[in-house]
Structure formats: structure tokens, C-alpha cells
Amino acid sequence: MTFQMKWDTCDPKTDYVLHLADDALILGQRLAEWCGHGPILEQDIALTNISLDLIGLARQYYQYAAELIGDGCTENDLAYHRDSRAFKNHLISEQPNGHWGDTLARQFYFDTFHFYQLEGLAQSSDERLRQIAAKAIKETSYHAQYSAEWIIRLGDGTEESHEKIDKSLKKLAPFAHEFFIESEVDTAAQALGVGPKVSDLCEIWTEKVNSILKMATLEPVDLGFPKKGGKAGLHSEHHGYLLAEMQSLARAHPGVTW
């Protein structure tokens, strides 16, 4: 007999809330890896501040999902006691930090998408999601400004920084493509009026991203063949290592709280 977890059979809305939560948590955890390793103090603090915002946002979503699941489910169960296949974050969120340019390219793509996603969520039919989005969108506009400024600085910087950020942006573009590919989670959420139609966000995202890339003297974005699967729980190898580190304490000491 297989043991059924409380979150194995979620309704479409809960699944969608988990998808939003997982993105925020996984990217927040990735950024936290920079803590103490930033190139200079100010940038170390900046990335960990963004990490803090994202983890705070993840908690809001997980608390809501836990309420929807009921049966004594908690935010901790959802963050620490689900395995990789249960996570629905985009593949881009779990990609390794790489060098500074890789991290900022990932952040730039994500923040810009996140801003428009939250704009859509602010119109959600679900009151709680509307409230969470209204709060998070202001924080996200600061994240997006920060990452865009770095893209300009690196692109319009030295020959070496230009070459490196160009490579990072091109490497991550197919992952950004996943934002706009409708998955089962998105389609169900959209049908319920809970979340925005993600394919509709592609145009405005591309336009904004390209306006920054132009200022950065970089080529317009080419999304290429999409690298997808995250929203269906099919993750890259990196995901397991990230979870192993993040969840080890909670699993070694069951019942521990944050």
C-alpha cells in the first residue's frame, strides 16, 4: 500500500498556490546561497534582502495552501516534507547560481515575469491571492529594478562583462520560455479565474526585457526551444541537491519549527 500524502490529491487551486509558493521558496533558497559570498558587502546584502522577500512571500502562499488542504497541514509540511516531484516551480528558479552574471540573468528574467504575474494575480477571483499580490508587487518592482540595472551595467560595461552576461542570458532564455508555456496547473487556474493566462504575458515581458537589453547594448532575447517540466514536477538534477540541503534539518529533527 502506498502512503497517501495530504498534498498528493490537491484541488487545482491549491496546486496553483503551491506552484506560486514553490517558485518563491526555491529561488529564495538559491539566492540565500550567496549569503556571505557576495562580491562586495552591499551586493551580498542586496541578494539576501531579495531572498528574504521571496521566502516571506513563499510563507504567505504556503500558509494559504495549508489552510486549503486542512487536516492539520502546516507551512512546514509543505516546504520541508514534500519531495522533488511534488514541487511545481519553474526550472529557472532551481538553476544553480553560477557566477554573478548567471545569477543576475536568472533574476532579471524571473523578476520581470514575476511583476506581470503579480499584476495578473492582483485581478484574481481569489480574494486571498489578490491581497498577497497587492503586497508583493511593490517589493518585486524593487527586485526588477535592481536586476535590470545590473544587466545594463554588465552589458554596457567592459568587453569581458558584456561577453559573460550575453552568454548567461542566452543560456537561461530557454528556461524563461517555460514561464509562457501553459501547463496543467496554469490552465486549471486560468479556468477558475484564479491566475493569469501565462501565454498572454509573453509579449509584454519580451518588450520590457528587450528595452533593457537595448540599453545594455545586448541582442534582443531569443527564447529558443523551451526547457520545461518544472510545473509538472519534472525537475533538473539540481533540484534534489537544493532540497537535500534545505530540508535536512527539518527531516532530521521532525517537528522543528522556524
Place this chain on the structure above:
Amino acid sequence: MVNKEFLEKALESVMDPEVPVLSVMDLGLVRSIRIEEEAIHVEVAPTYTGCPAMDVIHLRIKEALCPFGVTVIHPVIHPPWTTDWMTEAGKKKLEAYGIAPPVGKASDKRTLWAPSPTVRCPRCKSELTSLVSLFGSTACKSLYQCQDCNEPFDYFKCF
């Protein structure tokens, strides 16, 4: 029976642990106070979604109201807290403390990549200042430097 004004007065001594010159009243974090038979109910808004000071703020509110009765805290996120909730007196206290207060209205932050505001140096009041880093010592502050007196300073972001 204790009255509401009395409780508000007591809360003026509850300072934000990260900005110790501003009380929860100056910040506009206290949304409502309801006095009931068995407990005092206080609605408190978080500044930032991930603000690590929230637990401490809740605890300090409970401590400050302890002489008046049992206090129950209700976190509320709607309508969201913005720097518009900060009182004028609070903004003056911030500047006197050496932190530039938020410039403009929070609704300005609803657009992506809007131009940055002019931030006045809290020491010499010069408007010739430049942004060093968007994220400062805490998530709610940016780091600036004055071009006239050369002093670095914190700016409480409009949010």
C-alpha cells in the same frame, strides 16, 4: 474599563527594532484596537512580507498592553501597508535620526522601472545625492551618499 486612547498612548512606546526612533503608531502598523470583555484585539500590518522584525513587534505590543489585559494580535495584509501610512511626525523623527524619509506616494511603485526620486541628505539637506545600493542595512532601506557633505546615509524606501 480601559479606553482606546490609553492603549494608543502605550503603543507609542513600542519601537520598531530595526528603526528604533519610530513607534508602531508612527509607522502606522496598528490598524485597529478592539477592547472586549476577555481580551484586547489588535490588528497589525507587516511592513514587508518577509520582515524578520514582525515577531518581535508582536511580542512588544503584547508586553506594552500587558498591564491592561490579555492581548490578541491579528496580522492583516489587506489593505497592504505602504509608506503612506507613516505619520508626518514619524517622517520628521526619521530625518532627525539620520535616515532620509520616503519621498513620494506608494502608488508610484506600481510601475516597472519608474525613475528614481530625488532624496535629500538628512545631514546637510543637499539634494545632490546618489544611490549606492537599492538594498541597504534592511530590506526597507536603500543606501545613498551625499555629493556635498560626502556622508553615506540610509533612505527609507517609498514603498
